[in-house]
Amino acid sequence: MLRHLLPITLIICLLAGTAMSQDQSEVLSETLQQEHQRADENEAKVRELTRKAGQISTQLTDIEHDVALLQRKIRKQEAALNEIKEHEKKARQDHFALEEEKQRITLELSGLMKTLWPVHLQNVRSRFEGVDSWDMFDRRFNWLAGIYDATSRKLTEAKANSEEIAANLEHQRTLAIEAEQQLAQVNKSKDRLLNNKYALRKNLKQIRKKRQDAESELTDILAAIEDLKYQLQSQKTKRFSLYKRTLPWPVQGRLVSGFNPKATPPVRGLIISAAEGAQVQSVFWGKIVHNDTLRGFGHVVIVYHGYDYYSLYAYLSDTFVRNGQEVEKDEPLGVAGYCPKADGPGLYFELRFHQKPINPKTWLTASK
Known part of the structure; x- marks a missing residue:
């Protein structure tokens, strides 16, 4: 390879078979050794540069592979985050419905109590005075029993509604914690992805010796960040x-x-x-x-x-x-x-x- 690139004058001398003195032969031999040594050094440099280039290429391939994996991972994480947010939205809608149901129950219960309470007080005071017959007593008793039963059912409904509201609020709190944890995982992955993109950009810039002015370099950085669509x-x-x-x-x-x-x-x-x-x-x-x-x-x-x-x-x-x-x-x-x-x-x-x-x-x- 490189060792065959001998000075032209030496090659001519060899081909011509020129008679040389002992001193000239020694000089020629020394020169040849120097050329061989220089060629060996150049070959070693070429091999080293090739090895480094291969290492850089491998590093870039690894980074690019990691970037691709992270991008897929982030898409899945963000999909999970969006699903949690949909659950949060549904939970809030359920909460509003439960609150409306609570207001309805409260109004109905209030109406029943307004009807029941005066009758109850009258019965306590009169102990059923003015009841002339068993039929009248039976009718009043059944009427009061119906109101008491309706009131009891409404109280049970109110209690169940209250428990559902408490469970809904706890569900919303759990979803909020899940959303916060998922967001932290998404941003952690995006941080790693951003660092890899920086490393990739720096390595590519070194290999290609690409010169950029300050504004275009800053624009590239902001573009890389904006592409991640961070949520804080x-x-x-x-x-x-x-x-x-x-x-x-x-x-x-x-x-x-x-x-x-x-x-x-x-x-x-x-x-x-x-x-x-x-x-x-x-x-x-x-x-x-x-x-x-x-x-x-x-x-x-x-x-x-x-x-x-x-x-x-x-x-x-x-x-x-x-x-x-x-x-x-x-x-x-x-x-x-x-x-x-x-x-x-x-x-x-x-x-x-x-x-x-x-x-x-x-x-x-x-x-x-």
Whole structure:
């Protein structure tokens, strides 16, 4: 192979049978040995590169296989979650029906008691005075017995209804726990899937040497996250779109530059100058979906807030959170680091909806 690529002058000398001195023969022999050694080294490098390429290819195949398995697993988990939610919906409908039945029973029982109670008091006071004949007594007795019996049946019905309502509420509580556990399993699988997609993206980028600018790389990341369609526990009671102009600022400091997507280059967020070691906090309840370096942004934390809303915190010198962690509003995420456009400690902050940047100042409190 490579060892046959000898210098042309040496090959000519050999073919021509040129007479050589002993010194020349020694030089030729040494040169040949060097060429053989270099060829062997090159062959070894080629074999090593081939081995590494095979390892990378195997790793990528394993990751791709795991991604496919996780996607199928998530589909099944989400189907189970949707089934639980349907059961919850049915249980709530049953509860409303039981409550309506309770109101009907209560009204009927109230009517019976209004009829029965005055008669009962009259009988207690008069002890059946004014009853002239056995037939009249029998009629009154049978009439009262009928009312007593109807009242007794209605009380039994009311008791059964009350027990059904209690059982329904317990069933709803059990379903809520199942839904929460199932949602946790779904999100755990999605966390693993997201990490695998990150690993796959990084490996493919290394192999293909694909260059991407900061915006396209961020868009790719958000697209991968959006594709997972995370559902968060906080979404049940806290919807991001309802908190416009009420969100806290992510860090205490001075606004250096505002949102200006038409500038050159575009400014898709806010640049905030901050004190050394200033703490950065989440502006809303959500889930950590990215905690890593990002070209053009330094170390970045991205929080998904549900319903396709994201917040991005860039140029952090340290972080306190991990991927997959759910965070509270105002929960510390990290420490502001060196922000180039702030010419010192600071934060670059973005809000995005469906991957597209939106003006954070229309969402934050007007305190700056």
